[in-house]
Amino acid sequence: MPELPEVETMRRGLLPIVGGTVVDIVVPRLQVKPIRVGPSVSLFRRRIRGRTIADVRRRGKRLLVILDDHNVVLIEPRMTGLVVIADPPDLPHVRATFSLQGTKVREFSYWDRRGLGSLEWMSAVQLESRLGPDRLGPDALEISVGQLRERLSHSRRPIKVALLDQQAIAGIGNLYASEILHVARIHPSVPCQQIDHGNWQRIQRAIREVLSEAIHYEGSTLSDGTYRNALNNQGSYQHHHRVYDRAGQVCSTCQQGVIVRMVQSQRSSFYCTDCQPS
DNA sequence: CCCCAGTCCTGCGGGC
């Protein structure tokens, strides 16, 4: 489940490829179903081969490899995708390997166990129509209280569900939405309309606090062990989770409440009965 | 317009 902290960790780990020129791209034929490569595998290869990598950026949960001709490679990791400059977690799920010259790092790979992610070459114009301001909200690390209120406070949706809306705010996924609301001490079911200014401020601060803390620990690797940084090492923020996947446990913050799991929009939410009264 | 349910895909774990 790469969310903003995991994708930001990927971005930082991938920076050594900047300045490298793509010699070739190998898309192995695998037993598993192929991922989406756009516009097609052959055009993808033809348009990237020979290009030099100018930068690696992030927008919400997407990774952007900027080429020297100003076109981009959009990487969408979705559930289980990741990039590695070291050995990948395994070979059967390596979806593409880019070989490089001109840098210390000789290659990097996109690895994706479930294969819901995608790799797409696109122009800067195509990128804006896909991930422009009308499609993607302000980045969660940058969003102001005013922007947050403006985009969510008129909604009748529960706050937990609204925080997952990438068009409103970019980068928060299921895991960090629960963690953020616990830090902000707000129950996940509260309708956005009922949240007052002070609480929007708490939410905005909690977003920054939780996400930057998670980046510091290089993201969360859950019990399935899927998520890895670019060197194929696990993150360690899972040891600091306050509520996520801790149903039945006593809250480590207040030592009083119990962590409860509930389902909202077909997704698990976790909250503390004492820190987050309804 | 706003929101929810279903879809894609693989691997794991619970239940029988």
Add this chain to the structure above:
DNA sequence: TGCCCGCAGGACTGGG
């Protein structure tokens, strides 16, 4: 012990 089903939750789409 072995098998099968359901769940994990990214983004998107069709429909109420």
